[in-house]
Amino acid sequence: MKKAVFQLTFTAFLLSIVLLVLPLVSYAQPQQIHLGLGIKKSPSRPSPVLVTWFSAVSQGDEFLKYGVNEGKMKSVKASRTGFSGGSIFNGVMEDMKSGTRYVYKCGSDKDGWSGLYSFRSEPDTGTFRVAIIGDTQNSANNEGFMITSRIAGLVRIYSPSLTLHMGDLVENGSVTANWTGLLTATQDLNEISPLMPVLGNHDVQSNPGGNFQEPPQDYHLLFNLPGDEVNYSFTYRNVRFIGIYSGAADAAAKIDQVKFKPGSPESIWLDSELTKAENDRTINWIVVYMHYPVLSVGWSNVDKWRANIQPILERHKVDLCLAGHRHVYERYFQMKRGVMFKNDQTNILSTGYGTIYITNGTAGGNPTALGGTDLSSVAFTPDRTMYSFGIMDISDKSIAYSVYDQDNTLIDKFLIVK
Ligand SMILES: [Fe+2]
Incomplete structure (x- = not known):
C-alpha cells in the first residue's frame, strides 16, 4: 500500500514538473514568425526572404537555419531589436536558387527552435501566385482575429508566393497587443508566404493633431519592408509591385493634408518608380496597392485622394490598382486617362483599355455594407455582404484573378490579357 502511495505521489510530482516546464519551453520558442521580401542584389537573382520572429525570454543569440533540405541547412545569426515584452529577431535567406523549395527554422539550442517550415523561392520563369487580403482589423466581430485566422488558413491552401x-x-x-495578436493569428500563412502590407487609417493616428498620419513604431519594428517601409517598390519575377500609403485620407482632406499632392516628394517618387517600371523590359505588369480606394462611393470616397493618384497611375498605364478600406469586394470598369471603358465581355479584360481598380473587401473587419451595386462604373460586386480574399496567378501574358468568400466559394473570376 505504502509503495503504491509513493508511486502515485512520485508520478504526480513528475507530471507537475512536466506541466510547469512545458509552457515555459513553448513560451521561450520563436513566436509570430513571418516572412518578408528583401531587395535583390542583382535582377537575375531571386528576392532574399527575410524571417522575423518574436521571443519573450531569449537573452542570447538566435539563429536562422535554411537550406534545400533539413540535412543541408546554412546557419545565420539573427539581428536583435528590443520590443515590448521581449525581442524581435531578423534573419535573411539569400543566395537561393530560383523557384526552389527551401526549408527553414529559427531559434537557438538554448531557448528552443521553431517548427520546420518551407516556402518556394522566387521563380525566374512561368506562373506564380499572389494572395490579396485587406482590413484584418480586430473589430468587435473579429475579436482575437478569429475570422482573420480562418481566412489566413484558407489562403494558405493556395500556397501563394507572396501576400x-x-x-x-x-x-x-x-x-502593441493588436500587432502581435495579428501576427500570431496569421502565422500559418505568414510562415510560408512573405507578407507585404501597406498602412491603413486604423493603423495610424487618424485624428488631426499630434502624430497625425504618422506610422506607429511597432509597424517599423515588426515588418522589414523595402525603402522607408511606408511607400515602397519591389520587383518579383515579371511584376513591379508598388505599395503606397494613403494616410487617413478622409480626415486629411478636411485640412488639406491628403498624401501624394502633385509636386510632393512622394508624388515625385511614385512618378519616377512608375517611369522606371514602364521602361524596364523585364517587367510585364505594374501593380500598385494602397488602403484608400481611388474609385469608391459614399464615405470611403475621397475626391482629393482620387485627384492626386488617378492621373499618375493612368499616365503610366498601371495594370492593376488594388485597395481596401471599404469592406466589400468591388471591381470597376477599366479607366484610361480618366475615361471609362465598358466592354461586353466583362471577364476577359485587355490591358490596352486601361487600369483596373479593385477594392479587396475584408479579411476580418466587419462587412456591414454592400458594394456599389447601383453604380454604373462597377463591373462586378456581389449582392450580399461577405469576407473575402483574392488570388492572382500571374504569367507573362495574363493574370487570372479569383476572389473567394469566407467559405472558400468562388465569387468572381476574370482574366487580364496583354
Ligand atoms: Fe480603413
Missing part, C-alpha cells in the same frame, strides 16, 4: 495586404491590419495601431 499583399491592403492595410487596416489592426483596429488600433497604437496598441
